[in-house]
Amino acid sequence: MGAATDRRDAQPGAAGRAPTAGRPETVRNVVLVGHSGAGKTTLVEALALATGAVNRAGRVEDGGSVSDHDEIEQRQQRSVQLSLVPVEWGGYKVNLLDTPGYADFVGELRAGLRAADAALFVVSAAQDGEGIGGATRMVWDECAAVGMPRAVVVTHLESARAGFEETAARCAAELGGDDPDAVLPLYLPVHGPAGPDGHAPVTGLAGLLTGKVYDYGSGERHEAEPGPDVLPGLTQARNRLIEGIIAESEDETLMDRYLGGAEIDTATLVADLERAVARGTFHPVLAAAPAAEGARQGLGTLELMELVTGGFPTPLEREMPAVTGPDGHTEPVLACDPEGPLAAEVVKTSSDPYVGRLSLVRVFSGTLRPDETVHVSGHGLEDRGHEDHDVDERVGALTSPFGRHQRPVPSAGAGDLVCVAKLGRAETGDTLSGRDHPLLMEPWQMPDPLLPVAIEAHSKADEDKLSQGLAKLVAEDPTMRLEQNQDTRQVVLWCMGEAHADVALERLRSRYGVQVDTVPHKVSLRETFGAPAAARGRHVKQSGGHGQFAICDIEVEPLPEGSGIEFVDKVIGGAVPRQFIASVEKGVRAQAARGVALGFPLVDVRVTLTDGKAHSVDSSDAAFQTAGALALREAAAGIRIHLLEPVAEVAVLVPDAYVGPVMSDLSGRRGRVLGTEQTPGGRSLIRAEVPEIEIGRYAVDLRSLSHGTGRFSRRYVRHEAMPAPLAAKLSQAH
Template structure:
């Protein structure tokens, strides 16, 4: 961390895939931050500093390490997780770059699952947003080690000192001294715009200058005049390190005036970082054109390799048998039982399906047969499965390249080819000892997208294309809604939706049209009424004869359709009573006033007439349907709409706007409760038709800091004014 002797990889390493033979030589680090914070730029700068790419930031085939999807270039935004392995001081570092946009939080959660530590990337121009703070709290809850990197220091309004205070307030929880800088920036000469660029760093512990102005890090002795500037920051850092030290005597020695040696401080710092008790703050800036090392890159790599834990130090997810029986806890041991997990699935036009796999235990080798278990996502279009599959070639991900590997040990990340049945979230284990890992948390997709094939040719490919789409992205949910007869793809937001449509078209050759999403409306009678169905036809030969009289009365919500026979005297022969019921129920399913299913009524058969020759099952079915239609013609029919029970989790400052917004959606707030520090859970009941876009609107209302969950509660009568509009649309075919 600015004080370690190291030997970085040389430029020739750009053509070689880093390898690891033991968990101790692996670090898995996920980069977290809002969109535009500079995560991908930082990954490329770290790859350049480690010698994984050439001075132009390219690998040998001319692509950059961030070249993964043409869609990302068009959108100028990362939409998927990517892994860039580099080597530093003999340690393989898997840099896991995640999208910062909220619609792709599923990729972020996959990155968190694959990682053992996190770098939170914060832009000096934009500060810390609420979504980044929320992810920080998630990491804190599971004890994941974290550090902060401040980027965009070259911006005109960038201020490192202000960012230090801001990060301490945002990430310091109850102890701001747990978030402290390890270096202070040194500024060069003022440019024409009056802004002084960051030219180097001043190490607080080493009291050495690390000059990057030449494009390569040079260590220099400081000017004595510079030392007083760092005295206060250095003392605070030393006190913060000692406060987290496992050596209880260290604080007394420090307070007694003893000069604690630097090695002791660095060792204690690294231990505190590894156990998630201390969070260093570092600075980064891009390398000048043609330079090899950007400002802060060496310091970040030293922190990652020296301060972040190995996979063996990270608590592993729980495992069971595929049947749910308990299994012994896993250890990150290359010689242990094989347990790995698919954290990402992608399709390559030449190789086919490629699975990014984190090996948690054992050693994965090509051409071996493994057991694939996938449970718990059947509601999202991922049915449970337990199958055996043969592992294809193993490779190390690096931009568009796949560099062959002979094996992958516990703790490492590897790409596996041709796992045709495995999907994101599935567990790979030994065929003779199948296991299932505890699933990671996935956000609920709450933005509906109803689709239909654009043409007959697209219709033939639609089912397969959608199946492959949801296999790659478990945050999507595919629904065949029988009530509305719509095919609905549930997404996380508008950008997520647009990417899904584009992938269907470009990757799977399926064009679809988006249509308006419908909610499952129902009808009921608003009053008691009667109806008579007469189906009499005489056209020579065998005719049709059936007459029935019914009474219809409304029932409490949730009752359904109840049929009662009260015919006396054999007016309707006993063998035709079921026929009347069948006809009535068929008409109820088709609906009456607006084509929505009829529910919550009791239909009583009171009387009728039959003919000894012309009466039949079909005739009485028709008469029953006609009787129900006649009853509806003279009665008030209420349109019922589904109501959702909604829980909205927001920071306290947004409770008022959220409750007001819910009321504007015809919602009823039923209560609020505290849900942790500074957050409130709002409970409400809202008509589903009013929250079709709530996933998007809530994000805008709360600046990405709110979340919500919805479950079906019941159907309720729709206000007559709104019901009238629906019936008008139905009559117009809309």
């Protein structure tokens, strides 16, 4: 980045050698964030090549490649999971965390943010404004809320319609918020001769602070003085950058000196820039492109590594997650100290065909070593199929990943990332700590899955393996929720979206050998009486020996919503013996659970037993249970039965520009808007009550309606009567 942190003579790591665990101050954990198709994975590959982690063929000595993806990623031609690519450069270990850009895989993105100390936002110059999608802006705001340092990398400069300056200006306007001067370029592209199509390719970068040109035309970076055609364009951009840096400087005299005409030396500017970047108050914009065929260094890759190692914070500067004991007692704040108590967190769980379950772990404190016994503490997310657990487990081999290859490492110290084999009980989000000093880390925020996918086993063989396969699936992905719905008797996977569901079902098939079929998702409907009714239940049978005799008369009346089933005994004179009153009630409640019209549970009625008859020999508990059930069915046969549907309270958060379309869409779903309120960042929160049958696919529809910028939550509030035409249509379907 300049004279103060010039590392151009640093030797990159050798290809094929696993990056070694070092002191926390030599580690950088960086997550790459951006819209799908922005070029995050291509950028990781370019950085791996520039740092010597791979050779020019994109391979390492053991045959691994950073581009080795699993079968699902190869088939879908997109990243669907978090991947770690560690590289070494200039004595630093840089853990690059490549995240999916598609909104369905936000859980992988959140895991990357948890594991990282800084973020690179990758923006394509060729996506005509889509490079900064609504989801990207939301992640930027999340990072800003916790003070995570950020920088922007502009890609796809080789495209004929790409414009770095225009993209950088858009980044400043859309990401800078109230302070666009906090998002500014450090370099400007230098163009070569125009080709036959009139497009002039980018061949180098002009440093706004150093005043030097870094030419990549030969495939290696070479420093040169700027030509007369380059200088005029640098002055204005340089002045704006200097003013932006000085505005963030801790030296309050610097601005006065600058405005007074004093020349601020480059070393001072670079040092202030690095401090502002590490604090998360200034966000430089850089450019990068993959290396040309046969070349080793892609455009801007070395400048980017200089920023990462010189400007991004070390793990020592990160605020540690809060920890408690598994029983909830308070623990002292952790320090990033390799000699401290062990505290590590599983940020991702996956399955490897050769080593089995593989856990990607961020070590926050202490040192993790292979073959030691650690304590595994899990919060448990029972509503998502995860149980609380506190167990001791033996750590398997520690490895450093590269594509689908794993290379052994001797240990992982505080601040580092490592893969741990064969942790059979540990799930994503669990804490690994010392067996004698168990700890539990505060969990990171995970979005709720809101798209239900009902599944059935494809065959009897699949049915035998289904529960075990689903348990493994949800252990890997905390954004997925497994529901065994007792009302509808369906197995439901709650997912983030259609792509997330497709990947989950494919993993279920390919990894765990379970083939399933998707079926229409059912909501939990209810039935209730539309008017009072009375009926007799008569169960009389004689077939030799003891017979069956039970007669009971009941009256049924509807009750207010939420009342459930009430049973009242008003028998006079012992017409039904006392020992059989409970039998009648048991039969009535059993029939209510089965329904009286379409098979949905009956609720909100009072059933009064008024009279009956018994036989001294042939009456029994079973006979009166049957009579009670028959009486309830007879009572329902003569009157209208209302269908009740579940209603959810929906809270939708969208930018103000989409409030009108969203409210109109909710109304079209039979929703009742309860109100709206303004929230920070130009967004509005819309609250409405909507029948659940209308929002089964709302996770998908809202994303389309709001161009990926909307999010919502839902909460069941009650059952209420379904409109008669819809109820009639449903009855005909049954």
